[in-house]
Structure formats: structure tokens, C-alpha cells
Amino acid sequence: MTFLVSRNVRTLAATLVTLSLVTLDCTLNASASSAAPTHWAQNVEPSFGASLTSRMSTFFHDISLHSLAQAEKVFFPESAYISMKTGRIPSPAKDYVNRLIGFFGLDLAAYHTSLFTHGSSIFLGVNVNPADAAWIQPGWCENSIGYWHIPGVRLVYRQGKVVRSVAVASLISWQGVWYVVHLGPNPRPRYVGTVDAPALGRGIPGPAGGC
Structure with a gap:
């Protein structure tokens, strides 16, 4: 009887240890999986569907607020720009702030004046031709990383009873998102x-073209 109890205890203990190790392994694998970054292939063309419309709707609202801080959330990220331009142009960080953000701030004010100082405007959607999109290869246009480019995406809106539109001159992709x-x-x-x-x-x- 003593032998049987001892053997059963050892068997139970071994089973519990095995289950504990399996549980620990699953937990570690799950943690590693959740912690691992997801990498979108840069050469995969982003969607022109609901995700783009949603981003441009948010951007239209930011224009209405005349908020550069808000609008920068849909503007091409500085870290991505520096990665693309390092070794291709002098001082990419300065170029980003002084030229890209500088023009963006000026344009944001101009769009706000045009769209919202003569009455309320309601966003209706985007007018885009996916055939105008082009893959810009690494090495082109002073960039070390390739990306997708789409010119002249139009923000369509209603001002009073009149439907109007304006263009966003240039959107480019980063990690599967249009900016x-x-x-x-x-x-x-x-x-x-x-x-x-x-x-x-x-x-x-x-029209198509540019980079």
C-alpha cells in the first residue's frame, strides 16, 4: 500500500510539473507573439477604400479646426522621412521641419480659409483614381526606401447647396498607410x-506623375 501511494504521488507530481512547463511555454510564446512587431511590406499598395476615406474625413475635420497639431497625425511621419532621406539630402530633419511642415502649415491656413470662412462645409468623400498610383523605387527622387505615391486625391464637400472639391497634392505610403x-x-x-x-x-x- 505504501509503495502504491508513493508511486501515485510521484506520478501526480510529474504530471503537474509537465502541465506547468506546458503552460509556461504557451505563456512565453503568446507573450513573444504579442510583443513581436508586425512589419507591413513597404511595397504592398495601401487600400483606396474605407481606410483612405476615413483618414481624409479626419483630415477634413482638422482643416475645419485649423489645427496643425491635429492635422500632423495624417502627415508623413518625421522618423520615416529621416529614414528615407538620410544619405540622400543634407539635414533631413531640418528639411522636414522647415520645408515640409512649413508649407503644410501655410497650406492648412489657406484651405481653412477657402473651405470654412464662407460658411460651413460638409465632407462627402474622396475622388481618387487608383490607376494614378505609382511605386517609387528606392533610389528615385532622392529616397533610399521605396514607397507608393498617389497625386491629386480630391476632398469632396458640400458648402451650402453647392458641391465643391479641392486636391491634396501628394500622398505617399508608409507601412501600408497613406499619409x-x-x-x-x-x-x-x-x-x-x-x-x-x-x-x-x-x-x-x-494627374498621374511626380513622386
């Missing part, structure tokens, strides 16, 4: 805020 990189036209003759291609109706997206 504004030029709001007004690029290049431009003068260092002033400029609304790109305002039009009655939905307008015509594009």
Missing part, C-alpha cells in the same frame, strides 16, 4: 499657402 506629404501644389512659385486645384463638383483626380 499627406504635400497638401498644396509642389513645387510652387512663391512661399505662400496655396489651395490645390479648387473646383465645382467632384473635380478630376490626378
Whole structure:
């Protein structure tokens, strides 16, 4: 009897140890899986569907607030820009702040004036031609990392009873997401805020080209 009890105790103990090790292994694997970063293939073209419309709807609201801090959430990230431009242009960080954000702030004010100082405007959607999108290969346009580029995405809105639209000059991709990189036209003759291609109706997206 003593032998049987002892053997049963040892068997139970071994089983508990095994179960504990299995549980620990599963926990560690789950933690490692949740902690591991997800890497979107940079060459995968982002969607032109609901996700883009949602981002542009948020951006339209940011324009209405004339909030640079809010609008920067849909603007191309500084860290990504520095990664793309390091070794290709002098002082990418300064170029980002002085040129990209500088123009973006000026354009944001111009769009706010055009869209919201003459009455309320209601966002209706985007007008985009996916065929205008192009993959910009590494090494092109002074970039060390490739990305997708789509020009002339139009923000369609209603002002009073009139449907109008304006263009967002240039969106580029990073990790599967579209970001504004030029709001007004690029290049431009003068260092002033400029609304790109305002039009009655939905307008015509594009044209294709640029980077």
C-alpha cells in the first residue's frame, strides 16, 4: 500500500510539473507573439477604400479646426522621412521641419480659409483614381526606401447647396498607410499657402506623375 501511494504521488507530481512547463511555454510564446512587431511590406499598395476615406474625413475635420497639431497625425511621419532621406539630402530633419511642415502649415491656413470662412462645409468623400498610383523605387527622387505615391486625391464637400472639391497634392505610403506629404501644389512659385486645384463638383483626380 505504501509503495502504491508513493508511486501515485510521484506520478501526480510529474504530471503537474509537465502541465506547468506546458503552460509556461504557451505563456512565453503568446507573450513573444504579442510583443513581436508586425512589419507591413513597404511595397504592398495601401487600400483606396474605407481606410483612405476615413483618414481624409479626419483630415477634413482638422482643416475645419485649423489645427496643425491635429492635422500632423495624417502627415508623413518625421522618423520615416529621416529614414528615407538620410544619405540622400543634407539635414533631413531640418528639411522636414522647415520645408515640409512649413508649407503644410501655410497650406492648412489657406484651405481653412477657402473651405470654412464662407460658411460651413460638409465632407462627402474622396475622388481618387487608383490607376494614378505609382511605386517609387528606392533610389528615385532622392529616397533610399521605396514607397507608393498617389497625386491629386480630391476632398469632396458640400458648402451650402453647392458641391465643391479641392486636391491634396501628394500622398505617399508608409507601412501600408497613406499619409499627406504635400497638401498644396509642389513645387510652387512663391512661399505662400496655396489651395490645390479648387473646383465645382467632384473635380478630376490626378494627374498621374511626380513622386
